[in-house]
Amino acid sequence: KAGVTQTPRYLIKTRGQQVTLSCSPISGHRSVSWYQQTPGQGLQFLFEYFSETQRNKGNFPGRFSGRQFSNSRSEMNVSTLELGDSALYLCASSLGTGRYNEQFFGPGTRLTVL
Amino acid sequence: AQRVTQPEKLLSVFKGAPVELKCNYSYSGSPELFWYVQYSRQRLQLLLRHISRESIKGFTADLNKGETSFHLKKPFAQEEDSAMYYCALSRHSGYSTLTFGKGTMLLVSP
Numbered sequence: 001k002a003g004v005t006q007t008p009r010y011l012i013k014t015r016g017q018q019v020t021l022s023c024s025p026i027s028g029h030r031s032v033s034w035y036q037q038t039p040g041q042g043l044q045f046l047f048e049y050f051s052e053t054q055r056n057k058g059n060f061p062g063r064f065s066g067r068q069f070s071n072s073r074s075e076m077n078v079s080t081l082e083l084g085d086s087a088l089y090l091c092a093s094s095l096g097t098g099r100y101n102e103q104f105f106g107p108g109t110r111l112t113v114l
Numbered sequence: 115a116q117r118v119t120q121p122e123k124l125l126s127v128f129k130g131a132p133v134e135l136k137c138n139y140s141y142s143g144s145p146e147l148f149w150y151v152q153y154s155r156q157r158l159q160l161l162l163r164h165i166s167r168e169s170i171k172g173f174t175a176d177l178n179k180g181e182t183s184f185h186l187k188k189p190f191a192q193e194e195d196s197a198m199y200y201c202a203l204s205r206h207s208g209y210s211t212l213t214f215g216k217g218t219m220l221l222v223s224p
Contacts, residue, residue: 003157004157033212034212042216043200043217045212048210055209056209074224092156092210097208101210105158
């Protein structure tokens with residue numbers, strides 16, 4: 001069974017631009033969560049989607065948004081990029097929502113903002 | 115708000131020595147605790163979770179609600195245990211949201 005895939009793997013943008021990251025969950029998984037990983041703050045929760053609905057949102061500004069499609073694939077968008085948005089963005093999928101569902105992580109997208 | 119604290123950024127031990135990776139949490143409710151591991155050049159993956167009470171790769175972790183701790187232990191470290199270890203907490207049964215600690219790098223020397 002193929003794992004969680006994220007595209008692109010690496011991205012370089014300049015301040016003020018916007019970016020869209022994509023996540024394809026494991027086949028059959030309906031829940032997708034996004035995390036931001038930085039050396040200073042560690043892993044921080046961004047969003048959780050289940051059946052195209054945002055179930056939970058972390059403490060990030062409105063520049064960070066996401067969505068989930070009917071095939072469970074998910075995208076996250078960051079508008080008006082800032083230097084501090086440079087991070088590894090991880091996507092995780094699980095069969096269902098709820099803490100008893102094991103989450104499987106993707107390899108991440110490394111975003112660099114210049 | 116919930117918080118997970120891993121006091122050690124780096125733990126260095128020799129092969130065969132016991133290992134204890136510390137994790138403390140703050141949450142007033144009934145949390146579910148996890149340990150995730152990331153080996154070099156690999157994805158973050160679940161090592162074990164409190165509710166299953168399993169021993170994975172020789173690692174165990176006991177939830178101590180009185181001390182709000184969930185320390186990860188292994189009696190005899192192996193070189194292949196070298197990795198980054200993250201303690202995580204899930205506070206709400208209806209969500210998958212995880213709150214992570216900042217991680218501890220375990221280095222096992224021969």
